[in-house]
Amino acid sequence: MTFPNHxxxxxxxxxxxxxxxxxxxxxxxxxxxxxxxxxxxxNLLNQKKEHYTTSSCSGRVYLWKGTxxxxxxxxxxxxxxxxxxxxxxxxxxxxxxxxxVWLRLEPLIAHVACKDLDSANKLLAVVRKLYKKSCLLSLxxxxxxxxxxxxxxxxxxxxxxxxxxxxEIDLVQLVNKKLTLIFNGLQKLTASLENF
Amino acid sequence: MTFPNHxxxxxxxxxxxxxxxxxxxxxxxxxxxxxxxxxxxxNLLNQKKEHYTTSSCSGRVYLWKGTxxxxxxxxxxxxxxxxxxxxxxxxxxxxxxxxxVWLRLEPLIAHVACKDLDSANKLLAVVRKLYKKSCLLSLxxxxxxxxxxxxxxxxxxxxxxxxxxxxEIDLVQLVNKKLTLIFNGLQKLTASLENF
Numbered sequence: 173m174t175f176p177n178h179x180x181x182x183x184x185x186x187x188x189x190x191x192x193x194x195x196x197x198x199x200x201x202x203x204x205x206x207x208x209x210x211x212x213x214x215n216l217l218n219q220k221k222e223h224y225t226t227s228s229c230s231g232r233v234y235l236w237k238g239t240x241x242x243x244x245x246x247x248x249x250x251x252x253x254x255x256x257x258x259x260x261x262x263x264x265x266x267x268x269x270x271x272x273v274w275l276r277l278e279p280l281i282a283h284v285a286c287k288d289l290d291s292a293n294k295l296l297a298v299v300r301k302l303y304k305k306s307c308l309l310s311l312x313x314x315x316x317x318x319x320x321x322x323x324x325x326x327x328x329x330x331x332x333x334x335x336x337x338x339x340e341i342d343l344v345q346l347v348n349k350k351l352t353l354i355f356n357g358l359q360k361l362t363a364s365l366e367n368f
Numbered sequence: 369m370t371f372p373n374h375x376x377x378x379x380x381x382x383x384x385x386x387x388x389x390x391x392x393x394x395x396x397x398x399x400x401x402x403x404x405x406x407x408x409x410x411n412l413l414n415q416k417k418e419h420y421t422t423s424s425c426s427g428r429v430y431l432w433k434g435t436x437x438x439x440x441x442x443x444x445x446x447x448x449x450x451x452x453x454x455x456x457x458x459x460x461x462x463x464x465x466x467x468x469v470w471l472r473l474e475p476l477i478a479h480v481a482c483k484d485l486d487s488a489n490k491l492l493a494v495v496r497k498l499y500k501k502s503c504l505l506s507l508x509x510x511x512x513x514x515x516x517x518x519x520x521x522x523x524x525x526x527x528x529x530x531x532x533x534x535x536e537i538d539l540v541q542l543v544n545k546k547l548t549l550i551f552n553g554l555q556k557l558t559a560s561l562e563n564f
Contacts, residue, residue, distance in 0.1 A: 289507060292507070293507055293508055296507075297508075307503035307504055307505050307514065308503055308504035308505075308507065309503050309504075311485060311488070311489055311492075311504065312489055312493075318503065324520060324522045325522050325523065326520045326521050326522050326523070327521065327522070327523030327524075328523075328537055328542065331536055331537055334534075334536060335534075336533055336534050336536060336537045337532055337533060337534070338530075338531075338532050338533070338534065340527055340530060340532060341524055341527055341532045346524065
């Protein structure tokens with residue numbers, strides 16, 4: 173691929189040092205666990221000389237309250253896997269939560285540092301076939317490709333402890349159907365990156 | 369701003385020709401109307417030698433049914449402005465719609481073609497202060513910055529013609545509150561780009 177109006181100078185050493193430093197830091201911090209479902213994708217990308225992953229989520233569903241801003245949002249419950257009806261059980265939440273409790277489902281997101289614009293564009297071209305909302309987040313200090321799915325839910329679920337939905341809809345099934353799409357997408361993406 | 373590992377060569381003439389061609393095509397097609405609320409932002413960006421806007425939406429709310437894929441989705445109703453309770457009136461929809469009818473609210477989105485990586489990064493740095501999800505969509509044939517808000521709703525609303533929500537929640541108020549955030553954000557963004 174060529175870039176109109178641009179000429180690219182590689183600096184392979186800086187990138188591989190950044191990659192090494194990033195993984196050393198990760199080893200030291202050991203905070204959090206990586207979701208097992210996304211590990212094959214991360215391994216594939218991290219084997220490439222031109223890429224490494226900096227953060228990822230294979231998809232998740234959670235209940236939250238607050239304003240939605242980062243420091244004004246409390247997560248009440250979260251699942252990175254299929255749910256059952258206990259997920260919505262009011263007894264397992266503080267039943268007297270005042271105001272709105274929201275249900276949110278988010279797609280797969282993975283951030284991938286790329287050695288240069290060529291390797292970023294090459295990755296984007298592959299992932300865009302399955303994840304049209306993927307894009308470049310940053311070009312200034314690092315070149316980061318964001319792989320992003322498009323499955324979402326964002327809906328008010330409880331108000332002052334009362335369920336807002338009628339029993340006619342099976343929310344468990346609805347959430348699990350979206351999660352199935354997300355996890356199937358992740359498998360397809362991993363397969364499509366095997367020979368890239 | 370400088371780019372690590374890259375050197376950029378400008379080609380101002382190609383970009384200004386692209387810009388001219390784009391607006392000539394737009395004049396000829398005359399399809400659709402541009403939402404009045406977003407015109408000050410578009411004018412600001414299109415006055416710049418280094419930018420022009422290729423598509424935009426100031427935010428919208430709509431009812432839809434189908435699979436969610438582009439060719440398998442039917443829009444039943446749409447508003448780019450505040451709504452009243454008629455928006456949810458079942459009589460104004462086909463009351464016998466089988467299956468699910470969804471409510472979706474989407475944030476401001478604007479696509480801006482940029483002359484080069486420097487002008488793209490300069491724009492991204494300004495818009496990211498207000499719209500953290502903004503990114504670069506494309507680098508290969510054109511350099512496109514996507515300005516993207518973060519307000520969303522995606523929820524099932526009717527099943528086989530029956531409203532799924534209890535009367536306890538004021539959906540009109542909830543939607544209009546989100547739209548207020550979107551339109552206030554647009555005004556702030558326009559102001560922040562005035563001296564950039």
